[in-house]
Amino acid sequence: MVASMRYPPRGVRGVAKLHRGSTFGLEFDEYFAHAHELLTTMEMIGMELRKAFDAKGVYVFVMTPFLSQTDRRGRPRLDTEGVARNVEHFSLVRGDKTMVVCGGSGEIASLSPSEVVDVAAAAVSGAAGRCSVVCGVRGPDRQAAKTARRIQDAGADALLIMPHDPIVKKGDHALWQRHQTIALSIDIGFLPFRAPSQTLSIDQVKRFAKMPQVVAIKEESGAVDWVRTGRRVTKDAVPFITGGGENMVPYYYLAGAVGFTTGMANLTLPLSIKLHNAAINGRWKEAMRLRDEFEPLTAIRQELQTPMLKAGLEMMGLAGGPVRSTGAVLGRKERVRLRTLLKKKSLI
Secondary structure: OOHHHOOOOOOOOOOOOOOHHHHHHOOHHHHHHHHHHHOOOHHHHHHHHHHHHOOOEEEEEOOOOEEEEEOOOOOEEEOHHHHHHHHHHHHOOOOOEEEEEOOOOOOHHHOOHHHHHHHHHHHHHHHOOOOEEEEEEOOOHHHHHHHHHHHHHOOOOEEEEOOOHHHHOOOHHHHHHHHHHHHHOOOOEEEOEEEOOEOOOHHHHHHHHOOOOEOOEEEOOOOHHHHHHHHHHOOOOOOEEEOOOHHHHHHHHHHOOOEEEEOOHHHHHHHHHHHHHHHHOOOHHHHHHHHHHOHHHHHHHHHHOHHHHHHHHHHOOOOOOOOOOOOOOOOHHHHHHHHHHHHHOOOO
16 A cells, blocks of 8 residues: 555556656656655545544434424424423443434435434434434435435534445446546545345445545444455455444344444433444343343334334433324324333333
């Protein structure tokens, strides 16, 4: 890597006398002798980004709260004050955690690019430096790159690059170019996203591991072996963050994951952090016991979906509101069931 940054005979960097970098030949000897002193390798920058980001911990896929009032399009209005209040609450919980806003659980498909930026800014305000904030970005490459820059300017620590179906259908090369395009628009790090609709190959993982701004790779396809293989072929160069919620944590961590994403942690963050601590430290018996604690919560979430988490936030005195795309809220009978379970788990 260092050799590629130096001209012969010190290295192997290509050289020509008449080009823009040498001022088209003027003072070329001086440039040729000292140009490498002005350069730094992107690999070094990447290592610093990964170290500074510190990928370990619970990644809370923060719900996006909406108000009962509607906008001009008849949709529930975005509650940015609620975003800041919720994130502040989560950020005060002790332990390793990262806030992820505008992910799938955060209803990013219902948000405009400007609203995504507003949510990012509100989350950064609520976190107040107590934990990292990651924001999802979606859409066509150029739009995503423009939004990514605005998210960075809002103060986010990293981006989660969401799958974009038209690019996924074009294959690995288009997917690589998408990440390159977005990377060139920002100085912060980002996480590629492996999902059922976007199954990154191990060859792609090798390339991402060498990409300076990749601070971690997000896996959410249920492929535990893929995580193990990825860690092995990259020699643990890049961290893996995994999905599937709390139920999958012991298995993914045994394969080498260092963090996990979870919507459930909107309601269970202290317990989710205990699970992370047990798994990251190899206390597998304790990790399995904690994992089992989540089974009834996972079951009711699978049944009641997003309104369940939003209603739970409201029971905790936080902001929830309706699902924007449908206006759905949890019914009275379901609220009774949820409140009973949350009380039984000492979560409210």
